Amino acid sequence: MTIERTRLLVGGAWQVPSTDATFAVRSPHDGRLVAVVPQAGPADVDAAARAAVAALDGPWAETSGAERGEMIRRLSLGLQARAEELAGVITDEMGSPAKFSLFGQVLAATMVLDGFAEVADGFAFAAERPGAVGPCLVQKVPVGVAAGIVPWNVPLFITCMKLGAALAAGAPIILKPSPEAPVSSFVLADVLAEIGLPPGVVSIVPGDADLGRHLVAHPLVDKVSFTGSTAAGRQVGATCGELVRRCTLELGGKSAGIILDDADLATTVPQLLDAGLQNNGQVCAAQTRILVPRAAHDEIVDALVDHVRTLVVGDPRSPETDIGPLVSARQRDRVEGYVRTGVADGAQLVTGGGRPAGLDGGHYVEPTLFAGVDNRSTIAREEIFGPVLTVIGYDDIDHAVALANDSDFGLSGSVWTTDRDRGVAVAGRIRTGTCAVNSGIIVEPRNPFGGFRSSGVGREMGPEGVEAYLETRTVVLPFA
Numbered sequence: 001m002t003i004e005r006t007r008l009l010v011g012g013a014w015q016v017p018s019t020d021a022t023f024a025v026r027s028p029h030d031g032r033l034v035a036v037v038p039q040a041g042p043a044d045v046d047a048a049a050r051a052a053v054a055a056l057d058g059p060w061a062e063t064s065g066a067e068r069g070e071m072i073r074r075l076s077l078g079l080q081a082r083a084e085e086l087a088g089v090i091t092d093e094m095g096s097p098a099k100f101s102l103f104g105q106v107l108a109a110t111m112v113l114d115g116f117a118e119v120a121d122g123f124a125f126a127a128e129r130p131g132a133v134g135p136c137l138v139q140k141v142p143v144g145v146a147a148g149i150v151p152w153n154v155p156l157f158i159t160c161m162k163l164g165a166a167l168a169a170g171a172p173i174i175l176k177p178s179p180e181a182p183v184s185s186f187v188l189a190d191v192l193a194e195i196g197l198p199p200g201v202v203s204i205v206p207g208d209a210d211l212g213r214h215l216v217a218h219p220l221v222d223k224v225s226f227t228g229s230t231a232a233g234r235q236v237g238a239t240c241g242e243l244v245r246r247c248t249l250e251l252g253g254k255s256a257g258i259i260l261d262d263a264d265l266a267t268t269v270p271q272l273l274d275a276g277l278q279n280n281g282q283v284c285a286a287q288t289r290i291l292v293p294r295a296a297h298d299e300i301v302d303a304l305v306d307h308v309r310t311l312v313v314g315d316p317r318s319p320e321t322d323i324g325p326l327v328s329a330r331q332r333d334r335v336e337g338y339v340r341t342g343v344a345d346g347a348q349l350v351t352g353g354g355r356p357a358g359l360d361g362g363h364y365v366e367p368t369l370f371a372g373v374d375n376r377s378t379i380a381r382e383e384i385f386g387p388v389l390t391v392i393g394y395d396d397i398d399h400a401v402a403l404a405n406d407s408d409f410g411l412s413g414s415v416w417t418t419d420r421d422r423g424v425a426v427a428g429r430i431r432t433g434t435c436a437v438n439s440g441i442i443v444e445p446r447n448p449f450g451g452f453r454s455s456g457v458g459r460e461m462g463p464e465g466v467e468a469y470l471e472t473r474t475v476v477l478p479f480a
């Protein structure tokens, strides 16, 4: 059954969109029409921005952190009540396997919200401090109107990273979902419309990159939080720089999973492969460079290949499926281009690389492993955003750390070992925003997440994530 929506949640009410344009969302598995939803136009963004400015001076401005925390909890519960539906919608719109969607797309998103609710409860929005002469009151006040720009790969999760932080801080937010995966944002809007938020605190304006540009440069917007490609992030950052506008950028990654020589391969291999291939490899924090001791390279490659060959590729709605289709034909073509580049550059293609048999109606690429990869080669340096992993040999720990850090990106990473202390010590040397030891948790839903280098600027989640939606001001108190 095709989902049809005709209205947009703008300024606290379901509004008739300013344009007739729609997004027809097709399943990446078989091309069937999943949904037809309205596309917002610049006039809808303008209305959302005006409503957000009004909310800054309305009852929302008077709420305490604890009251906003309560609102975030209501939102989380409302989404949990519709978790199966949301997981199904996201699986249908962008191809995330059902096995992953319920937790990875939806419950992980509500965990993010629950984390922000806790932060809001206990956050010190004001504190008295000594000044040079007399006391001062240091306040953390909402940054103003925020704009959140969201990609298609984990649409609800990334939306909640921005929405939860803005709600905790008390900043109204205008969210722009992507054209490829806008549908779950309408279910989110249903829940938002029911939890009793004042008008203008949240508006949702699905649209394309041009609408994103309009939002980023909008005169009533004070802060932009962008998640997406490094290329688009550079443009957003440039606009914000020119306008002296606060800006958080969460961009691409090429994270390294380092297998130490004492790792237990039986437990490491399935978890590390999941950290690289989950969501069909379309995860910014995916562990796509597998660093292995050179002496154990072939043994580890054999173990990885054995596991990859057990993965079930197919219809993402099937509970058996491990790897579904890529979001679009364009994304599949891009990934296949990288496979050709890897072969041309002399990497060993040890499994996958082609299109799986019998799935011609969808945008599928087999889970693919390259071995003996040079860290300087294109497939080791550029974000592929598909089910393609590279195995790179290292000589010793210092070399492994140097290879992990030798990347334009710096988003996530992992270390695998039976020696906890050794693992924590190596993790401490990896220059990325997140690094896990013996765990496939590549994004921690309650703690700061973000990138070094071209992976972005700023942090989301945790108290640091809330800070990004606050301005700090000093009131000099009378001292006489």
Ligand code: NAD
Pocket (backbone or CB within 6 Å): 149, 150, 151, 152, 153, 154, 158, 176, 177, 178, 179, 207, 208, 209, 210, 211, 212, 213, 216, 227, 228, 229, 230, 232, 233, 235, 236, 250, 251, 252, 253, 283, 284, 285, 383, 385, 411, 455, 456
């Ligand atoms: P994209 O950059 O093409 O688009 C992301 C969003 O930005 C979409 O909503 C799009 O409409 C909008 N947009 C595009 N150009 C814009 C511009 N110039 N101004 C304003 N808005 C613009 O990325 P995508 O293809 O949707 O997503 C995949 C990329 O996102 C990957 O590179 C991936 O690594 C990255 N990503 C990063 C994180 C993270 O937290 N670091 C998380 C998920 C995805």
